[in-house]
Amino acid sequence: MELFVMDYDCYNYTDILQQNEDLLQFPHRWFIFINNITAFPLLDIRLNTRLYLLQKQPPHILISSYLIPNQSTYELNSIGTWSNDHYTHPLNDISDYRNRTNMKGLTLNTTIVLVYPRTLDHLEDGRYLLEDSLTKHNYPLLHYLMDFMNSTLNIKWSPGWGTKEPNSSNYNFMCGDLQTGVSDLAGTATLVTTDRLRVGDYIACPTPTLVVFILKAPPLAVVSNILTKPFDWYVWTCLGVLVLIVFVITWVVIKLEWKFIKSNENYNEKTVLRENVLDVVEYEVAAFCQQDMNIPRSLSGKIITICVSLSFFFIYTAYSACIVGLLQSTSNTVTSIEDLLYSNIKLGAHKAPYMKFFFQQQHGKIKETLFNQKIAPPNQPENYLPVEVGVELMRTEFFAFHGERDTIYKQISKTYTEHEKCGLVEIKFFSEVEPHMFIRKKLYYKEIVAIAYRKFKKME
Structure with missing residues (x-):
């Protein structure tokens, strides 16, 4: 300056x-x-x-x-x-942009993305909110902007946000209109990409949303072995020591029974625990599993049986209670893109015009592998789905759906019960920031428009 x-x-x-x-x-x-x-x-x-x-x-x-x-x-x-x-x-406030908002009816040309034709009839009536949601959110803001600047609006409709044409530096659709000067302002917010900075400037974020993977936190039983989780390794070690001690004591008692009891006319019964290693092991397994078993005849043997049965009963009860709790628990192990790739979770993405483009713009081994294996596998149908289908698969299957956060949650609020809404997990895949309003490069009233949108955001 x-x-x-x-x-x-x-x-x-x-x-x-x-x-x-x-x-x-x-x-x-x-x-x-x-x-x-x-x-x-x-x-x-x-x-x-x-x-x-x-x-x-x-x-x-x-x-x-x-x-x-x-x-x-x-x-x-x-x-x-x-x-x-x-x-x-008196000296007035020196604020160029605050004092220059009256544009005297100047016509502002804008391009608005319109993917679904019936959106034209439902821009302001609150119907079909899942279709062209960014456009429907920004459309009233454009009219507020016209009132703020005392301007009129000339709208051009476009089927997409715009990408660079092959072997050219020119863009198509909405970005192309800004590049050629057909439009001054993008009427639909767009994700921030560095290549578009040559076409225009990002000025404000009127739509605080993100494009993320959303999934129900997977049950713990799906992603890990819950049979070993009720006790930590200290308890398992003590349990192993207990089993060993019971085996030794029982073996000693049985040896003494057969050595010192002279009368053995009843020891031929099948329910009598014999002096055999396999019989003692079977005795411990039956006690641990709360099953019928052969028991010693001596008083000391019966005391051991009562103590063993009570010990294993409480251990069995505690173990079963923990298993029931773990079966109802969810896991927090799926928190990153790498976890999505290496788990058995199925993936899908919203069938939106920009989705495939931005997936292909992501770089990195993990992201590229995930896209090629789970979103668009070769020689198989691509997993681009309507929001209604993707959200229903999230509810009924082990499935993660990628799309605009607000759009997905609107559908979830319509179809999920309160219990099903618990435990939802978000994982960000795109590196782009939230959608911003886009304006033509070097437009002389850019700051006025930016200030207007910031004021609108404060009033929300």
Whole structure:
């Protein structure tokens, strides 16, 4: 930015200004001293020009001037008026954009994305919100913008946001209209990409949403072995030691029974625990599984049986209770793109015009592999689905659906129960930021439009 100060009544300054009108444009600033403000020539002083005129003859007047396209006279913003002795008018706020919002009915050309033809009949009635949702959200804001700037709107409808044509630097659809100057403003917010910065500027985010994968958190039983999770390894170690101790004590008791009890006429019964390693192992397994078993005949053996049965009963009850809780639990192990790739989760994406383009723009081994294996596998149908189908698959299957967050949640609110809404997980795949409004490059009222949209966002 450069600041120029000049005395307009000096020799040859009129020719200098007329021959260097590019220096009058943003971001340069000019302070021009002039005997009579009304004598200033008609130059291309646009809305974003910071040019201030100071009248040298009393009363001294400081104004900022600009020219609205298709107008033949300057618009003047008075900043202050004073004499040699005192102020005769309070000093006004010096804010170029706050004082220049009246465009005097200037026509603004805009291109709006229209994918579904019936959207034209339902832009403002709240019907079919899942179709052209970005357009329906931004359409009322465009009319607020026209009121804010005192402008009129000339709309052109486009079937897409626009991509670069093959072997060319030209864009088609909405971005192409901005590039060729057919439109000044994009009426539908678009995701931010670096290649589009050559066509226009991103000014504001009126639609705070993201394009993400959404899935129900998978049941813990699907992604891990829940049979080992009720106890940590300390408990499993103690349980193993307990089994070993029970085996040793039972084996000793059985050996003593057969050694010291002389009368053994009843030891031929099938329910009697014999002096055999396999019989002792079978005894422990039956006690652990709460099944019928052969028991020792001696008092010490029966005491051991009661203690073992009670110990394994409480262990079995605690284990079963934990298993029931784990069967109802969800897992937080699927939190990244890599987790989606290496899990058995099926994937799908919203059947929107921009979706395939942005998937193909992603780089990185994980992202490319995921796209080629689960979204668009070779020699198989591509998994691009309507929102209604994708959200229903999320509800009934182990499925992750990729699309605009607000659109997916609107459908979820219609079809899911309150219990089914719990445990939803979001995973961001695209590296692009939230959709922003897009405006033609070097448009002279860009800052006014940006300020308007920021004000709209604060009022939401």
